[in-house]
Every structure is written in structure tokens, then in C-alpha cells.
Amino acid sequence: MKYTILLILIFVVLITIPWKSHPEKIQVEEIPPQDTLAIAIHDLFTNEYSDLDETKRLDNTIERFMRQWEIKGASLAIMKDGKLIYSKGYGYADEENGIKTDVNHIFRIASVSKLITAAGIMKLVENGKLSLDDKVFGEDGILNDTTLYYPIKDKRAKNITVENLLRHQGGFTARYGDPMFNPVDIAKKMDVPAPADLNTVIKFVLSRRLGFTPGTSTNYSNVGYGILTKIIEQVAGEDYERFIQDNILIPAGCYDMHLAHNLYEERYLNEVRYYEQADADLIRACDGRDTLLPRSNGGNNIEALSGAGGWVASPTELLCFLAAIDGDDSYPDVLSQNSINTMVSCPGFSLPIGWMKTNGRGDWLRSGTLAGTSAMLKRQHDGFCWAFVTNTSNWTGPHFPQKIESMVYQAMNRVKEWPDRNLFDPAYCKNFHDKKKLLADDRSTKFGPPLPDNI
Incomplete structure (x- = not known):
């Protein structure tokens, strides 16, 4: 019925x-x-809601930036004091099929995904299911289930805590390359069919020595957030994606955020096509076939990135998510103020939890890059928050979000008066x-x- x-x-x-x-x-x-x-x-809910005279100069700045860097499509959403005041797509979501980018198109958001995973961990902490001090591996570790079987070569790995992983202090390095982007080689070394899934990648890194003693240094680690994905599943007793959607995203008002797939043919209906720079090298297919493919379409195993970089979202829903973890009463939060404070703190020389950069003024930033996409989510101390995502990468790689930040700052300064409205309010687009x-x-x-x- x-x-x-x-x-x-x-x-x-x-x-x-x-x-x-x-x-x-x-x-x-x-x-x-x-x-x-x-x-x-x-x-x-379309671009027409933000096709405004007041923001024409902002639009011009973004379109000029896209031409300069040969970006096929992009999307921007802006929030002020918890109110969504602007949301618009630019260029093409799929140039080959003549599909222009609209506000509802979803993009791979790369390492912005880490903020989502961090929020999931903090929710489990609030629920009393785990502690940031809990050990991850070894006899007393969270991931000690015999069905997972994580062999440990370096005994120091038994001292890795949940907080070590959240702050990139787990001891993992990319000295010989990032294991999350070597699915064929790792599958061969671990004697399993390609591509190596997340569980295989974790087994591989634990079968090697750590780069440093956990908690004594900081080294940005994708595999650390892959391990956090498995922690969520083990502690919650359910699929990572489902847990995050039901406990973080849907309560925050985000209903169209999902884990990505590897191929264009597997995209979601409103997901963009991904593009790389004209001179980008092709690489061997991640499934081990003797075929050269773009990294953004079958070369990288996006599915194994999971909680480290596997989510797709629109900028509008990214701001919904941000509004629910910012400690501002204007929009209901899904985390406690204590959890939010812990996430943005940087004790010692550590990184914040989930975020890339935070400061005492209240500026928080999270960026992400993959072949075919660049993303940035920022909360500013002046009450403005924004999210900008592209479906095109370029040769600057992880440095490109810095250029995005500078461009968006310039574009927003060209708006003399912002519209007094809230697109999150059911009065709009009922x-x-x-x-x-x-x-x-x-x-x-x-x-x-x-x-x-x-x-």
C-alpha cells in the first residue's frame, strides 16, 4: 500500500x-x-531565482575566471547569516549533450567529503558509541573484528586513535605515492582482483611500516579518512553512506548527496560530466584492464575513496550541511556546540577535524580536488558562507582552490547590495x-x- x-x-x-x-x-x-x-x-529550483541585476558583475567575474582556466561548468551558492541568498550554475554540465549547468546539478566534491565523515564520527561520539581517544587497531581496537583481519606490521599502529586519524596524525605518509590512487598496483601486491577496494587498501598500508609515530607529527592522509569510514560502519553497525544520510545529511536538509561512481555511464541523473585539462595524461583503467582512460572516468577508483573523497553534492546542499554544523542558532544544528568547537580547534600543531583551515576569528575553510573537479566550502567571520564547485580540473591541481577563493572574494565584493531573502525558506520555491x-x-x-x- x-x-x-x-x-x-x-x-x-x-x-x-x-x-x-x-x-x-x-x-x-x-x-x-x-x-x-x-x-x-x-x-x-533553478538558476532563474538568482538571475538578478544586483549580481551581474559577480556573474561576469565568475564567467571571466572560467574562460581563463577553461572550466566547462561550475556552480556557486552563497549564504548570509544562515539565509541562502544566491545559488546559480554556470557554463556546461555536459557540453557534448548541450546541457547547461543549473543549480540542482551535483558534482564530485573530493576532499570536502572529509568534513562529512568527520561530522559522522562526532555524532557517534555524542551518542556515546565511541571516544576520540579510542584505539583503532589491535586487540582492544575498534577494528579488531576477525572478519576484517587487518594484519599489523608496525606495532606503533596499535596506538593510533580516532582523533589521530581525524587530525591527520595517524602515521601514514605518501612517501611512495598515495595508496588511495594506486588501485591496480595494490591489488597486484595483495593478490586480489583489481581495483583494490577500501578494505584492501587499508590492509596494504598496515602491512607496511608507518612513516612516523602516531600523534607526533601531521601528514595529510586520505587513507586515514578511509579508515574512519570503516570505523563508522563498525560502530554504527550499518552502511557508511546510509548512516551519514540518515544521521547527518537528511536532518540537515540535504536529500541529494550520495557516494559517487567511477564512470560517466554510472552517473546520477543530475550529475555533471567531468573534464580534465587538454594535456592531461591517460592512465591504466582502475579495474586492471589494459586500457588507458581519463583519471576522472575510470582511471581513478572514486568508489574506494568513500569518506575520504567520494561524495557528490550541489553547492546549495553543501551550504545546508554547513549551516547545520556551524553553531549558529539561525539554522538547527545536527551537532552539539561542544562537538563543533572540538572540530574547529587546532591543539598544538595539528589540523582541525574535517576542516582544512580554521582561525580564531571564525573563518573555516575546506577544499578538495580530484581529476575533473575542484571544490571549496568556506565560512567567513562576517556572516557570509559560500560553496563553489567545478566539473573541470587543471594543471595547478590542489593549488587551484586557492585561486577559487581569491576569485570568489573578488566577485562577492562587486555586489553592492545583496537581495534580502532566504531561498531556504519554504515561502520561496514552496x-x-x-x-x-x-x-x-x-x-x-x-x-x-x-x-x-x-x-
Whole structure:
């Protein structure tokens, strides 16, 4: 009965919404499982809401930046004092099919994913399920389940704590390359089929010596956040993605954030196509085939990145998430003030938890880069917060978010007066918010029936 009612609701939505005629005709069989109602609301909140005279100079700055760096598509969302005041897509989400970027397109967000994972860990701490001081490996460790079987070569690994991993102090280094981006070589060394999954990568790094004693130094580590992914699953007793969605994202109002897939053909309906610089090298397919592929489309094993860099999201929902972990009462938080304070603190010379940079004035920043994408999420002490994501990478790699930060600062300064509104308020785009509520009420829609091909 419940499923029948849901189908009726979807049918009503489809026949009553004034759907735009999209140039793309994505074949239904190419669409991977996704929340059906999230697809249905795709056109209810569009660029038109931020096509304003007051922000024309901001638009011009962003478009000039995109031309300079040959960026195919990008999206920006801006929040002020907990209110979403601007959200807009630029360029092409899929140039080959003539699909322009709109506010609802979702992108790979690379290491911004680490902030999501960190929030999940802090939620488990609040719930009394674990402590930041808990040991991760060894006889008394969280991951001591015999079914996981993590062989430890360096006894110092038994002293790694949850907080060590959160602050990149677990002892892991990229001295011989980042293991999260060597799925074929690691699979061969561990005698398993390629690509090496996250569990295999963790086994591999533990079968080698650590680069330093845990807690004594700081070295940015993707594999550390991969291990945190497994900690969440072990402690919560459920799938990482489902736990994060049900306990962090949906309570924050984020209904269209998911773990990414490796190939363009496996994308979500409203996910962008990814592009790399013209001279980017092809690499061997991550599944071990003797085929050269772009890193962004089958070269890198994005799926194994998981909590270290595997999420897709729109800038608008990234700001929903940020508003729920900022300690500001204007938008309900999903974490306690104590947890938020712990995350932005930097004891000694450590990094903050989840964030990349924080300071005493209240500026918090999280960036991320992958082949095919660059992302930045920033909270400013003046009440402005923003998220900017591209579907194109360039030769500057992890340094590109710094250029994004400078550009967005310049673009925002060109706006003399911001609109006095809140796009998060149901008074705006009421149908959009109503349908999002329906999605939250029934999680069974994730593997629902395919939609007609005229969307």
C-alpha cells in the first residue's frame, strides 16, 4: 500500500509540474539507482531565482575566471547569516549533450567529503558509541573484528586513535605515492582482483611500516579518512553512506548527496560530466584492464575513496550541511556546540577535524580536488558562507582552490547590495521544499521505478 501511494504521488508530480524541455535525452537504462523524488524535483529550483541585476558583475567575474582556466561548468551558492541568498550554475554540465549547468546539478566534491565523515564520527561520539581517544587497531581496537583481519606490521599502529586519524596524525605518509590512487598496483601486491577496494587498501598500508609515530607529527592522509569510514560502519553497525544520510545529511536538509561512481555511464541523473585539462595524461583503467582512460572516468577508483573523497553534492546542499554544523542558532544544528568547537580547534600543531583551515576569528575553510573537479566550502567571520564547485580540473591541481577563493572574494565584493531573502525558506520555491519533505519521509524511494524519458 505504501509503495502504491508513493507511485501515485510521483505520477501527480510528473503531470502537474511545468517541465522544461531539456536538450538532453538520457536513456532510462543508463540512470543508476537514485532517490526518485529527488529526480522529480529537479526543475523546481533553478538558476532563474538568482538571475538578478544586483549580481551581474559577480556573474561576469565568475564567467571571466572560467574562460581563463577553461572550466566547462561550475556552480556557486552563497549564504548570509544562515539565509541562502544566491545559488546559480554556470557554463556546461555536459557540453557534448548541450546541457547547461543549473543549480540542482551535483558534482564530485573530493576532499570536502572529509568534513562529512568527520561530522559522522562526532555524532557517534555524542551518542556515546565511541571516544576520540579510542584505539583503532589491535586487540582492544575498534577494528579488531576477525572478519576484517587487518594484519599489523608496525606495532606503533596499535596506538593510533580516532582523533589521530581525524587530525591527520595517524602515521601514514605518501612517501611512495598515495595508496588511495594506486588501485591496480595494490591489488597486484595483495593478490586480489583489481581495483583494490577500501578494505584492501587499508590492509596494504598496515602491512607496511608507518612513516612516523602516531600523534607526533601531521601528514595529510586520505587513507586515514578511509579508515574512519570503516570505523563508522563498525560502530554504527550499518552502511557508511546510509548512516551519514540518515544521521547527518537528511536532518540537515540535504536529500541529494550520495557516494559517487567511477564512470560517466554510472552517473546520477543530475550529475555533471567531468573534464580534465587538454594535456592531461591517460592512465591504466582502475579495474586492471589494459586500457588507458581519463583519471576522472575510470582511471581513478572514486568508489574506494568513500569518506575520504567520494561524495557528490550541489553547492546549495553543501551550504545546508554547513549551516547545520556551524553553531549558529539561525539554522538547527545536527551537532552539539561542544562537538563543533572540538572540530574547529587546532591543539598544538595539528589540523582541525574535517576542516582544512580554521582561525580564531571564525573563518573555516575546506577544499578538495580530484581529476575533473575542484571544490571549496568556506565560512567567513562576517556572516557570509559560500560553496563553489567545478566539473573541470587543471594543471595547478590542489593549488587551484586557492585561486577559487581569491576569485570568489573578488566577485562577492562587486555586489553592492545583496537581495534580502532566504531561498531556504519554504515561502520561496514552496513546491521544491514540499517535495523534499516527501523524500525525507520515505527513504524506500532510492531504488524506485524509472521515470519517463521525457524529463
